[in-house]
Amino acid sequence: MRSAILIFPGSNCDRDMMVAVERITGRRPALVWHKESQLDPVDIVIIPGGFSFGDYLRCGALAARAPAMEAVVDHASRGGAVLGVCNGFQILLETGLLPGTLVRNSGLKFVCRETRLAVQETIETPLLSNLATGTELVIPVAHNEGNYFADVALLDSLEQGGQVALRYVQNDPARAANPNGSARDIAGILSANGRVMGMMPHPERAMGNGHASEDGREFLTSVLEGVAR
Amino acid sequence: MSNASEMRFSDAEQMGLSFEEWQLILTRLGRTPNLCELGIFSAMWSEHCSYKSSKKWLKTLPTEGAQVIQGPGENAGVVDIGDGLAAVFKIESHNHPSFIEPYQGAATGVGGILRDVFTMGARPIALLNALRFGDIAHEKTPHLLSGVVAGIGGYGNCIGIPTVGGEVNFHSSYNGNILVNAMAVGLAHSDRIFYSAATGAGNPVIYVGAKTGRDGIHGATMASAEFSDETESKRPTVQVGDPFTGKLLMEACLELMAADAVLSIQDMGAAGLTSSSVEMASKGGLGMEIDLDLVPVREEAMSAYEIMLSESQERMLMVIKPEQAETARAIFEKWDLDFMPIGKVTDTQRLVLLKDAQIACDIPLAPLVDDAPEYDRPYRPEELQPVLSTAQLEKDIPLDEVLKKMLSSADLSSRRWVYEQYDSDVMADTISGPGGNAAMVRIHNTDKGLAVCTDCTPRYVEADPFEGGKQAVCEAYRNISATGAKPLAVTNNLNFGNPEKQDIMAQIVGAVTGMGKACKALDTPVVSGNVSLYNETDGMAIQPCPVIGMIGIIDDWRTTIGAGLQQAGQALYVVGQSDKTNDGWLGCSVYAREIARREGGAPPSVDLEAEAKNGQLVREAIAKGIASSVQDISDGGLLIAMAEMVMAGQCGAKITPPDSGSLHGWAFGEDQARYILAVRDAGEFAALCAGHQIEAVRIGETISKTELTVGDLPPISKEVMVAWHTSPIPALMG
Amino acid sequence: MQVKINISLKTGVLDPQGRAVESALSGLGFTDASDVRIGKQIMLDIDAEDSARAEQRAARMCESLLANTVIEDYSIEVIDPS
Amino acid sequence: MQVKINISLKTGVLDPQGRAVESALSGLGFTDASDVRIGKQIMLDIDAEDSARAEQRAARMCESLLANTVIEDYSIEVIDPS
Ligand SMILES: Nc1ncnc2c1ncn2[C@@H]1O[C@H](COP(=O)(O)OP(=O)(O)O)[C@@H](O)[C@H]1O
Ligand SMILES: [Mg+2]
Numbered sequence A: 001m002r003s004a005i006l007i008f009p010g011s012n013c014d015r016d017m018m019v020a021v022e023r024i025t026g027r028r029p030a031l032v033w034h035k036e037s038q039l040d041p042v043d044i045v046i047i048p049g050g051f052s053f054g055d056y057l058r059c060g061a062l063a064a065r066a067p068a069m070e071a072v073v074d075h076a077s078r079g080g081a082v083l084g085v086c087n088g089f090q091i092l093l094e095t096g097l098l099p100g101t102l103v104r105n106s107g108l109k110f111v112c113r114e115t116r117l118a119v120q121e122t123i124e125t126p127l128l129s130n131l132a133t134g135t136e137l138v139i140p141v142a143h144n145e146g147n148y149f150a151d152v153a154l155l156d157s158l159e160q161g162g163q164v165a166l167r168y169v170q171n172d173p174a175r176a177a178n179p180n181g182s183a184r185d186i187a188g189i190l191s192a193n194g195r196v197m198g199m200m201p202h203p204e205r206a207m208g209n210g211h212a213s214e215d216g217r218e219f220l221t222s223v224l225e226g227v228a229r
Numbered sequence B: 001m002s003n004a005s006e007m008r009f010s011d012a013e014q015m016g017l018s019f020e021e022w023q024l025i026l027t028r029l030g031r032t033p034n035l036c037e038l039g040i041f042s043a044m045w046s047e048h049c050s051y052k053s054s055k056k057w058l059k060t061l062p063t064e065g066a067q068v069i070q071g072p073g074e075n076a077g078v079v080d081i082g083d084g085l086a087a088v089f090k091i092e093s094h095n096h097p098s099f100i101e102p103y104q105g106a107a108t109g110v111g112g113i114l115r116d117v118f119t120m121g122a123r124p125i126a127l128l129n130a131l132r133f134g135d136i137a138h139e140k141t142p143h144l145l146s147g148v149v150a151g152i153g154g155y156g157n158c159i160g161i162p163t164v165g166g167e168v169n170f171h172s173s174y175n176g177n178i179l180v181n182a183m184a185v186g187l188a189h190s191d192r193i194f195y196s197a198a199t200g201a202g203n204p205v206i207y208v209g210a211k212t213g214r215d216g217i218h219g220a221t222m223a224s225a226e227f228s229d230e231t232e233s234k235r236p237t238v239q240v241g242d243p244f245t246g247k248l249l250m251e252a253c254l255e256l257m258a259a260d261a262v263l264s265i266q267d268m269g270a271a272g273l274t275s276s277s278v279e280m281a282s283k284g285g286l287g288m289e290i291d292l293d294l295v296p297v298r299e300e301a302m303s304a305y306e307i308m309l310s311e312s313q314e315r316m317l318m319v320i321k322p323e324q325a326e327t328a329r330a331i332f333e334k335w336d337l338d339f340m341p342i343g344k345v346t347d348t349q350r351l352v353l354l355k356d357a358q359i360a361c362d363i364p365l366a367p368l369v370d371d372a373p374e375y376d377r378p379y380r381p382e383e384l385q386p387v388l389s390t391a392q393l394e395k396d397i398p399l400d401e402v403l404k405k406m407l408s409s410a411d412l413s414s415r416r417w418v419y420e421q422y423d424s425d426v427m428a429d430t431i432s433g434p435g436g437n438a439a440m441v442r443i444h445n446t447d448k449g450l451a452v453c454t455d456c457t458p459r460y461v462e463a464d465p466f467e468g469g470k471q472a473v474c475e476a477y478r479n480i481s482a483t484g485a486k487p488l489a490v491t492n493n494l495n496f497g498n499p500e501k502q503d504i505m506a507q508i509v510g511a512v513t514g515m516g517k518a519c520k521a522l523d524t525p526v527v528s529g530n531v532s533l534y535n536e537t538d539g540m541a542i543q544p545c546p547v548i549g550m551i552g553i554i555d556d557w558r559t560t561i562g563a564g565l566q567q568a569g570q571a572l573y574v575v576g577q578s579d580k581t582n583d584g585w586l587g588c589s590v591y592a593r594e595i596a597r598r599e600g601g602a603p604p605s606v607d608l609e610a611e612a613k614n615g616q617l618v619r620e621a622i623a624k625g626i627a628s629s630v631q632d633i634s635d636g637g638l639l640i641a642m643a644e645m646v647m648a649g650q651c652g653a654k655i656t657p658p659d660s661g662s663l664h665g666w667a668f669g670e671d672q673a674r675y676i677l678a679v680r681d682a683g684e685f686a687a688l689c690a691g692h693q694i695e696a697v698r699i700g701e702t703i704s705k706t707e708l709t710v711g712d713l714p715p716i717s718k719e720v721m722v723a724w725h726t727s728p729i730p731a732l733m734g
Numbered sequence C, D: 001m002q003v004k005i006n007i008s009l010k011t012g013v014l015d016p017q018g019r020a021v022e023s024a025l026s027g028l029g030f031t032d033a034s035d036v037r038i039g040k041q042i043m044l045d046i047d048a049e050d051s052a053r054a055e056q057r058a059a060r061m062c063e064s065l066l067a068n069t070v071i072e073d074y075s076i077e078v079i080d081p082s
Helices: A014-025 A067-077 A087-095 A152-160 A215-228 B009-014 B019-029 B035-044 B095-100 B102-118 B141-159 B229-234 B243-258 B272-283 B304-309 B322-334 B365-369 B399-407 B458-463 B465-481 B502-521 B579-583 B590-594 B608-623 B637-647 B663-668 B682-692 B718-726 B728-733 C016-027 C051-066 D016-027 D051-066
Strands: A003-007 A030-033 A044-047 A081-085 A101-103 A111-119 A136-143 A147-149 A164-169 A186-190 A196-199 B068-070 B077-082 B085-093 B123-133 B163-170 B179-189 B204-209 B262-267 B287-291 B315-320 B338-346 B350-355 B358-364 B430-432 B439-442 B449-455 B486-495 B526-532 B545-554 B571-575 B627-632 B652-655 B675-679 B696-703 B707-710 C002-009 C033-046 C072-080 D002-009 D033-046 D072-080
Touching: A003 A014, A003 A067, A014 A215, A030 A067, A044 A067, A044 A087, A044 A215, A067 A081, A067 A087, A081 A087, A081 A215, A087 A101, A087 A196, A111 A186, A136 A215, A147 A186, A164 A196, B009 B019, B009 B035, B019 B035, B019 B358, B019 B365, B035 B272, B035 B304, B035 B350, B035 B358, B035 B365, B077 B486, B077 B526, B077 B545, B085 B102, B085 B449, B085 B486, B085 B545, B095 B102, B095 B141, B095 B179, B102 B123, B102 B141, B102 B179, B102 B243, B102 B262, B123 B141, B123 B243, B123 B439, B123 B449, B123 B545, B141 B163, B141 B179, B141 B243, B141 B728, B163 B439, B163 B449, B179 B449, B179 B486, B179 B526, B179 B545, B204 B243, B204 B322, B243 B262, B243 B315, B243 B322, B243 D016, B262 B272, B272 B287, B272 B304, B272 B315, B272 B350, B272 B365, B304 B350, B304 B358, B315 B322, B322 B338, B350 B365, B358 B365, B399 B590, B399 B637, B399 B663, B399 B718, B449 B465, B458 B465, B458 B502, B458 B545, B465 B486, B465 B502, B465 B545, B465 B608, B465 B627, B486 B502, B502 B526, B502 B545, B502 B608, B571 B608, B571 B682, B590 B637, B590 B663, B608 B627, B608 B675, B608 B682, B627 B637, B637 B652, B637 B663, B637 B675, B637 B707, B637 B718, B675 B682, B675 B696, B682 B696, B707 B718, B718 B728, C002 C051, C002 D033, C016 C033, C016 D033, C016 D051, C033 C051, C033 D002, C051 C072, C051 D016, D002 D051, D016 D033, D033 D051, D051 D072
Parallel strands: A003 A030, A003 A044, A044 A081, A081 A196, B085 B526, B123 B163, B287 B350, B486 B526, B652 B707
Antiparallel strands: A101 A147, A111 A136, A111 A164, A164 A186, A186 A196, B068 B077, B077 B085, B085 B179, B123 B179, B204 B315, B204 B338, B262 B315, B287 B338, B350 B358, B430 B439, B439 B449, B449 B545, B486 B545, B571 B675, B571 B696, B627 B675, B652 B696, C002 C033, C002 C072, C033 D033, D002 D033, D002 D072
């Protein structure tokens, strides 16, 4: 299993993701600096969370124009797998590898809390291979702009096309399931070919071993085993 | 004032210097200073940089111990945590800037304290804060609270250091003077700590980081002046934080330090280039020469005075090994940061500044540092407050109604609205974040955990500065102990009013003395700190707030436990309470303020020996796996602590009040040195207590229903308590 | 040449910030405000011979970075065609 | 009445966002852009009799919420005084 993690100035979950992937696969991912324009062949590229370029202008906008992202677009166009988490999701949207956009949380505040996700019925994808539809996972979020927005036509087509991968569902009965106002409770989506996924929750922060939940490990294991096949 | 014209006393006075200080400058220089020189003196001699009112008393604090690698006097304190690692930490205030511009003031406070920590070669691993706002109903409070919290999150979340703990309280004395104290904790190799003393005459002095602008000029003197409505309207140029550049600067500095290129390094905090250059040169017993035309600036026509006193953020000054200059430059270029040799170390013991090919400043360093005025300010303690009896305070109100009022009071209600705006999980080593006792972060890749917290109870300090100073240390000690970690050392932030007033000075003296005594008794030396005085508006002083930031260490983070009750059928004990204290100490308590509507009265006294003994017992009960949850008893007393254990837990509790005495005193009294424990095995626990010669009182047991039952009173469900507890702040903030 | 670029959300695109500001305004008693939308204004200097050329360059910058044309519109104004 | 409010940082106040955008532009080959400053543009509807009154209300809104007058300046334009 060969993986690569992109690093932009301002990325801050790169180490966390590296530790998580290495723990699962036993192999350290390649770390790719944003100025590099070439990618060695890998089974998956992971774009980690953080505040690439300070979130300035629009989240992910400046990172999406970095040389390394051209290489990622190439990799994806050859059918390569890509996972973007949090800021990584925002970058994938800015690059156009995924449709729609993420806007400010409806509460207009940064939100860091546990959420419960339900795996949706999707098109064929290696990224959710081990996870049955309906599987529920407790994984935390931490973001300012995680409110997924698309027009009704796009939302309908995502749903009909099986591109909605994860939705927020009730966790704490005393609180709303959806932490950010995201359209139709969407927490993660897939590209039309099922090989690019973006999600707001941070699986690398739910690895057991001192974390409140171990479900992120289950999730990442599914992703990594799926793309290694 | 123009740079060329000769300065007069009136100019010095405008900068906050006294006539004696002005005279001293004339004598030391043997001539009249120019504007730039006078600005440098006034900044270095300001309260903020020189600690002139507090130094005498700070010297009385215990600063030594086997665990201490570096005590006060550097950018941050350094404590040995074993395995070749050290914890580097400090707390710092940003009170005045945060009142003027809450978001940026708080954000730059976080940025500044982070620089203090990574300047020493440590990678920051945790952030905390201690906040005080005015009355929750005051018109400015929501605006200030939301701005400060967003600013703290804005910086910490972006730079990627988890904010894991802190405290927020409200009191009308902070209506015009909020407190924003930020603490950072970092991790370094104990043999690779970096210091600020310049070395080697001839070595290059390098400026790195962001460019210099006209931000916050004379912030250090502003922080040392009393507030009036006039200063608010003057609105000095506010510093703007740039956490993105801060992150790049942090990564670049840590990379450069790993490359073995740095000889000495100092961040540019208060008084910017002035204090950094003066401190580096004077600590090294050397001099420095800087060409101000080489300083990267982002505004045109900046004068020597402005460049020296700018408080632009995200900047550092370093002395590097000359042969490593190119390596260093390459690292900073990689991170897109300015890297500029601006001068050199000299052996003249003078600070010489060039501007436009002329000498803009040439002053001996000794007077700037050694002659910085040190005052022995007179003080007159206020008379001690009377002890209020339970009978004087107890109100005839049903217990559940009191519990409701207390849980939903400004000071005891849940802070979830606040801490959910902080990324408390980034770095993926947070074992327990905000919302419990002390927070715990794992030492990356090891079994060890670092417990951290901030604490102070201003109403106690106001009523009795000495006991209140002791209590702040003890409360932190209890919070650390309740996680199972061993308390190691403290940093402190002394927030007080105007020290020129004798009653305020007496508060400082009392609190520092009490704090010192407690730190000594508990073997938690003071390794760093900060002082913020003149927290007054139009003559109204704040409630004194000497905040303690404490760290502790646990050998195996897996053994730590939380406050939440885990399993039904376990015995609940109170440690530190004999049957005799069942009457409870209500004076100066939250109960007294919220229910009896009476502030003041003597606070509970603090028994340092009991604190040490009880803390030791609790840590052992955790280490041996006897206790399954622990909560220390602080604000609001036993019943509040018990309610918190139910709200955070998986099961409920049924407890029984004593047969006699005051029910409210028992439930809400704030006697010190106490903890509630849920234990797996009552027999083992009894044996442990007997071994320590400590009496623990069994008050009840855990039950499977998630509710709290007190004696024969109707049970109160967890859901109801959580609703009381979590709604007040969101309701206020809309 | 100083150029001003206004970037606004396309109609139909959710503007949570605009909404929240509107409700905050009404909470402060400004019930006469409605339809609040928040956009960006970018001021910059473009080194160009004439204003037509500056405008052209600005448009290029918008297309390739400054605006997210999926959800945003932009307009350009050359302020100081000196 | 439609009102446009521009909010910009006061001169001298650091604009980290503008700086980052400027360097991204130059990385994309737009080396002709400099001095990038980013502000906000707020569009809103104000229910008022005339444009003088609308402008007055907008100024009040800026002072009490929309602008952070410690570090920002604002300007108001009544667009559609119909
Ligand atoms: N209350 C205090 N207790 C102990 N040490 C203190 C206290 N206040 C300040 N110090 C120490 O004095 C030194 C100067 O502090 P400060 O001026 O805040 O540093 P900086 O210039 O980095 O902000 C530091 O080493 C700090 O730890
Ligand atoms: Mg410092």
